Amino acid sequence: MQTLENHFIDTSMGKLRYWQAGNEGEVLLIVHGFAVSVELWRNMINRLSRNYRVYAVDLIGHGLSDKPETLQGTVGEYAQCIGQFIDTMGLTQVNLLGHSMGAAAALQYANTDANKLKQLLLLTPAGLIKHVPKRFRLAAIPLMGELLMGSPTHFAIALLLRWSVNNPRVITPEVVDAIYNNAHRSGVKPTNLKTIRSNVTPLGIIEASYKSTQDAFNNCSVPTHIIVGQNDPLIPFAKIAQAIKPIINPEHFHVLTECGHLPHIEKPDALQQLLHRLLITHLNRRKVSKDEVTQLTSQHNK
Numbered sequence: 364m365q366t367l368e369n370h371f372i373d374t375s376m377g378k379l380r381y382w383q384a385g386n387e388g389e390v391l392l393i394v395h396g397f398a399v400s401v402e403l404w405r406n407m408i409n410r411l412s413r414n415y416r417v418y419a420v421d422l423i424g425h426g427l428s429d430k431p432e433t434l435q436g437t438v439g440e441y442a443q444c445i446g447q448f449i450d451t452m453g454l455t456q457v458n459l460l461g462h463s464m465g466a467a468a469a470l471q472y473a474n475t476d477a478n479k480l481k482q483l484l485l486l487t488p489a490g491l492i493k494h495v496p497k498r499f500r501l502a503a504i505p506l507m508g509e510l511l512m513g514s515p516t517h518f519a520i521a522l523l524l525r526w527s528v529n530n531p532r533v534i535t536p537e538v539v540d541a542i543y544n545n546a547h548r549s550g551v552k553p554t555n556l557k558t559i560r561s562n563v564t565p566l567g568i569i570e571a572s573y574k575s576t577q578d579a580f581n582n583c584s585v586p587t588h589i590i591v592g593q594n595d596p597l598i599p600f601a602k603i604a605q606a607i608k609p610i611i612n613p614e615h616f617h618v619l620t621e622c623g624h625l626p627h628i629e630k631p632d633a634l635q636q637l638l639h640r641l642l643i644t645h646l647n648r649r650k651v652s653k654d655e656v657t658q659l660t661s662q663h664n665k
Contacts, residue, residue, distance in 0.1 A: 597624045
């Protein structure tokens with residue numbers, strides 16, 4: 364496994380930390396979910412970089428990126444952050460992969476600058492249904508949120524992660540450490556609370572936040588794939604299937620069986636194969652030479 368080095372770029376929102384791996388193939392930008400950072404994607408970045416030029420960025424307020432006090436934690440701000448990263452790095456023809464909250468941000472960004480994107484890959488996306496787990500609604504309550512988001516222990520983080528997946532055994536000490544270290548970084552707790560309270564009330568998702576994501580989805584002109592876990596407790600499969608399947612091409616709706624909210628942790632092989640297939644399919648649709656497709660497939664199977 365290669366060493367992934369921290370890189371930083373300056374944007375008008377603040378300094379952003381990112382990882383980059385791989386020098387050839389399609390450009391794939393990974394955007395993490397709520398309250399985490401690029402560290403949770405280390406394994407998948409190493410896997411995907413065998414075939415693609417992979418970038419992963421800490422959203423503003425997360426990980427080692429800056430945490431400005433003016434940040435409100437809205438999905439729109441995170442969408443703006445994605446755009447500033449893409450523009451500052453000079454990226455084009457981007458395959459944009461967003462996970463959970465990062466998927467909602469990716470979707471909203473796609474509606475502002477579709478020309479920079481090749482396709483959207485939305486992994487267990489938040490914001491497309493109104494379901495909000497109880498623990499997030501409780502965190503929207505003043506003081507209660509401060510208590511719940513205080514200084515989480517390894518044990519508490521492990522419990523939360525095991526609840527979010529189908530197979531608790533995939534939650535290794537390394538995964539817990541990645542979340543623990545990020546949770547205890549300076550400025551992370553205020554960002555997490557602002558993000559929750561900008562999108563959720565004790566009664567559920569804020570209607571304006573839900574509508575903005577729905578509108579972005581309905582108006583999106585970028586080819587979009589949605590990938591869900593069949594046993595996801597945060598984004599229940601039955602609810603998102605009911606909401607999305609009637610309005611999306613069935614070939615663009617993908618279900619990972621025996622999988623919860625963290626496919627990149629729980630089902631890395633299945634996710635890698637699916638992403639590879641989607642990227643290869645997109646190459647075929649662009650009428651790329653048969654030799655290029657064969658070469659990528661051969662590299663993937665090594």
